[in-house]
Amino acid sequence: MHGSGIPIWFFIGVLLLAYGSMIFGYGIYEWVDVAYYGGQYPAGVQLTTLHTPVWWGGVLALLGLFYVVKFRPGQAGK
Amino acid sequence: MYGLVPASHAAGSFGSLPAMLAFSTEPLAHLRPLDIAVIAMYFVMVIWIGFYLKGRSNTSEEFFMAGREMTAWIAGLSFVSANLGSLELMGWAGSAYQYGILATHWYWVGAIPAMLFLGLVMMPFYYVCKTHSVPGYLDLRYGGSARSVAAISFATEMILMSGVNMFAMAVVMKVVLGWDITFSIFVSSIAVAIYVGLGGLRSAIFNEVLQFVLIWGGALLVPILGLVQAGGVAGLKRQIMANMQSVTGVHGDSYFHLWRDTGTFAANPMGVHWTGIVFGLGFVISFGYWTTDFLVVQRVLAAHNLRAARMAPIIGSFFKMAVPFIVILPGLLGLVLLQNPDGSRRQLVGEDVVAACTVSSASGQVADPGACSAAMAKTTLPAAYQQKVLSAAPDSELHSYNQALPLMMVRYLGPGLLGLGITALIAGFMSGMAGNVSAFSTVWTYDIYKPLINKKGSDSHYVLVGRLSILIGVAVSIGAAYLVMHAHGIMDYVQALFSIFVAPLLATILFGMFWKRATGLAGFLGLLTGIVFSAGLFMWVKLVPSALASVALSPDAKPMAENVFRALWAFIFTAIVLIVVSLLTKPRPVAELEGLVYGATKLPTEEPVPFYKNEYMWAILVVVIFAALNIIFW
Numbered sequence: 067m068h069g070s071g072i073p074i075w076f077f078i079g080v081l082l083l084a085y086g087s088m089i090f091g092y093g094i095y096e097w098v099d100v101a102y103y104g105g106q107y108p109a110g111v112q113l114t115t116l117h118t119p120v121w122w123g124g125v126l127a128l129l130g131l132f133y134v135v136k137f138r139p140g141q142a143g144k
Numbered sequence: 145m146y147g148l149v150p151a152s153h154a155a156g157s158f159g160s161l162p163a164m165l166a167f168s169t170e171p172l173a174h175l176r177p178l179d180i181a182v183i184a185m186y187f188v189m190v191i192w193i194g195f196y197l198k199g200r201s202n203t204s205e206e207f208f209m210a211g212r213e214m215t216a217w218i219a220g221l222s223f224v225s226a227n228l229g230s231l232e233l234m235g236w237a238g239s240a241y242q243y244g245i246l247a248t249h250w251y252w253v254g255a256i257p258a259m260l261f262l263g264l265v266m267m268p269f270y271y272v273c274k275t276h277s278v279p280g281y282l283d284l285r286y287g288g289s290a291r292s293v294a295a296i297s298f299a300t301e302m303i304l305m306s307g308v309n310m311f312a313m314a315v316v317m318k319v320v321l322g323w324d325i326t327f328s329i330f331v332s333s334i335a336v337a338i339y340v341g342l343g344g345l346r347s348a349i350f351n352e353v354l355q356f357v358l359i360w361g362g363a364l365l366v367p368i369l370g371l372v373q374a375g376g377v378a379g380l381k382r383q384i385m386a387n388m389q390s391v392t393g394v395h396g397d398s399y400f401h402l403w404r405d406t407g408t409f410a411a412n413p414m415g416v417h418w419t420g421i422v423f424g425l426g427f428v429i430s431f432g433y434w435t436t437d438f439l440v441v442q443r444v445l446a447a448h449n450l451r452a453a454r455m456a457p458i459i460g461s462f463f464k465m466a467v468p469f470i471v472i473l474p475g476l477l478g479l480v481l482l483q484n485p486d487g488s489r490r491q492l493v494g495e496d497v498v499a500a501c502t503v504s505s506a507s508g509q510v511a512d513p514g515a516c517s518a519a520m521a522k523t524t525l526p527a528a529y530q531q532k533v534l535s536a537a538p539d540s541e542l543h544s545y546n547q548a549l550p551l552m553m554v555r556y557l558g559p560g561l562l563g564l565g566i567t568a569l570i571a572g573f574m575s576g577m578a579g580n581v582s583a584f585s586t587v588w589t590y591d592i593y594k595p596l597i598n599k600k601g602s603d604s605h606y607v608l609v610g611r612l613s614i615l616i617g618v619a620v621s622i623g624a625a626y627l628v629m630h631a632h633g634i635m636d637y638v639q640a641l642f643s644i645f646v647a648p649l650l651a652t653i654l655f656g657m658f659w660k661r662a663t664g665l666a667g668f669l670g671l672l673t674g675i676v677f678s679a680g681l682f683m684w685v686k687l688v689p690s691a692l693a694s695v696a697l698s699p700d701a702k703p704m705a706e707n708v709f710r711a712l713w714a715f716i717f718t719a720i721v722l723i724v725v726s727l728l729t730k731p732r733p734v735a736e737l738e739g740l741v742y743g744a745t746k747l748p749t750e751e752p753v754p755f756y757k758n759e760y761m762w763a764i765l766v767v768v769i770f771a772a773l774n775i776i777f778w
Contacts, residue, residue: 071200074218074350078357081189085182085361089560092178096558110485111558113369119560122365 072139079133086127093119170541171322173554179563186358186567187335190351190574194339197347207344207607208276208586209446214349216452220459222349223443224467225356229576230569231312233363233471237552238545240475241492243414244399245777247475248468252402253426255464256770258434260763262444263457266435268747269657270445271453273739277583278438278653279591285656285740286667288595293671294649295591298438299584301641303617306580307624308638313573314625320550321566329625332570336577337618341611345446345586348578352443355571356463362568363470366549369556370477383480387489399476402777408700415702424708428715432646436653439583451750454759461766465773471549478548482555484529485539490551493523495544503536510536581621585613640682643707647714648674655722658742660734666725674718681710 097117201207239247275281283291314328339347374380384399398405398412405411406418447453482490500519504511513534520530532540553565589610652671655662684691685706696705737744755761
């Protein structure tokens with residue numbers, strides 16, 4: 067955003083970082099908990115062997131981290 | 145909301161949703177704590193942004209125009225996001241399921257040329273005359289009468305559309321997640337009222353950019369995982385080619401061609417002709433929406449200088465061209481990947497069939513077996529499955545085309561990711577609603593309240609009126625949502641408002657901007673009679689369905705064709721009235737048209753910039769990509 071203040075990209079970065087971290091962490095939990103897919107996982111969800119939460123959560127977290135660092139308040143990148 | 149043609153909606157695809165409320169349905173998915181946390185964080189963030197920006201929305205210029213300090217990127221993303229409502233996402237995914245990539249016309253030829261035209265040709269006039277709104281431009285060009293007609297019709301449309309979309313979204317949340325209708329309506333609308341009421345247009349734009357990112361983050365996984373499971377694009381094509389002829393009666397190859405089968409109305413599943421697509425959709429509806437609908441134009445007017453205002457629609461057009469990847473592709477993938485619980489291919493049907501076959505919560509049986517049987521007879525559902533539906537057997541529920549996207553989300557998104565997908569739908573809805581109420585607030589304050597009710601208020605008074613109008617607008621929208629819930633028949637009429645107003649407004653603005661001879665009386669009469677003419681055509685087809693063949697020029701035409709041809713005739717009618725009345729009345733002196741009309745305006749010169757910052761260079765790139773996409777998918 068033009069002018070002073072916190073840029074919009076910082077807000078986006080914060081939210082993506084939070085979402086990515088939560089989803090990534092949950093994905094790791096799923097992956098290591100062998101019993102998970104046998105019982106608690108929602109029925110009908112496909113392609114669970116791709117461990118989507120791990121890599122998609124990771125992508126979101128890294129993207130969020132990039133925006134948080136680059137557009138943090140007071141930095142030239144804003 | 146589609147902005148650009150609530151065509152699928154105007155054609156009634158969400159029209160029978162209210163019928164689904166009368167009966168209990170098992171939700172498609174259940175949220176886990178992680179999903180709920182993801183959704184809750186989103187609400188906290190958007191409201192926090194509203195509070196954060198409250199201190200920067202004290203003057204009318206700040207509140208209504210975001211201080212005119214948005215960069216091209218922010219304005220461009222907001223410009224596209226305000227159009228990318230959740231019903232738009234679901235409606236067009238459903239249309240892709242029905243019609244294949246023909247639905248992509250509403251994203252490419254139905255958007256890109258108009259967006260470039262706005263940026264390169266029209267934006268200088270809007271920007272130079274420093275108008276606060278599109279009706280405001282009409283005021284400067286034609287006088288107060290034309291402004292009042294445009295402002296009142298636009299404000300009415302905005303607020304009613306907001307209510308209808310709010311209700312339709314709440315119904316989707318009930319069907320997908322089992323959420324209470326009232327809960328969905330109040331939570332989402334109060335959140336919008338808080339953040340727009342506090343931070344004005346700046347807050348709406350800020351959140352629209354955030355919502356745009358979330359829509360992509362939540363929806364992008366569906367086509368990626370769908371393509372993995374289908375065996376890539378080649379696998380998807382192979383499966384559609386192999387199966388669709390027997391299932392839908394349409395040759396599978398037709399699902400992958402944009403133009404090849406539009407030589408006649410009967411040759412394509414949408415029942416449209418290329419002339420309607422090019423002139424009705426590609427010119428009248430598309431230019432009408434993207435260049436004169438204040439909902440989207442307001443975002444570009446908030447740019448910090450003329451170059452940014454010209455670049456914003458061009459930046460937006462790149463993203464608009466990419467949207468079919470998260471909307472059209474999931475619809476196509478749903479054709480071959482969605483399955484019933486027993487593993488057979490799930491076939492989606494129209495809302496009318498779903499409504500006819502709902503199961504009574506009291507008896508546990510299909511409420512009207514005769515109507516259900518008759519409705520299913522028009523589909524290609526297998527006979528055995530029809531019997532299961534009629535006997536209300538377990539796992540025999542029907543789902544509509546509009547549920548293609550939510551069904552695909554439920555298929556691929558586990559805990560956390562599903563919350564992100566649902567957040568994408570909610571974000572889409574809220575960005576559309578925020579666009580509605582912020583545009584309503586500006587038009588109400590500047591084009592209705594200020595000139596007609598109180599001309600001498602202070603700046604702070606008008607800001608207060610703007611804030612109050614947002615609250616009132618949201619309250620009226622909620623009222624409209626409940627009105628639709630109890631009077632289902634009005635939904636079609638409200639959804640048609642956009643398509644009724646758009647063509648006359650486009651003709652009025654184009655003649656005003658490019659013809660010095662156009663007079664004030666001609667602008668007023670052209671706009672008013674054009675709206676009456678367009679509404680008359682709509683009512684004619686509504687009351688006499690066979691009139692569709694006359695409006696769309698073919699007995700093979702379908703409702704989608706009616707929308708585009710009705711817009712074309714309304715544009716031509718308005719243009720004729722404008723020309724005739726202008727020639728019979730006295731024009732304004734050319735000197736008074738400075739800043740308003742092409743040929744009478746000295747456009748500001750822009751500072752030279754490197755080629756990679758030049759809007760014409762990027763516009764050429766858009767044209768090349770646009771042409772290539774149309775050739776590839778010819």
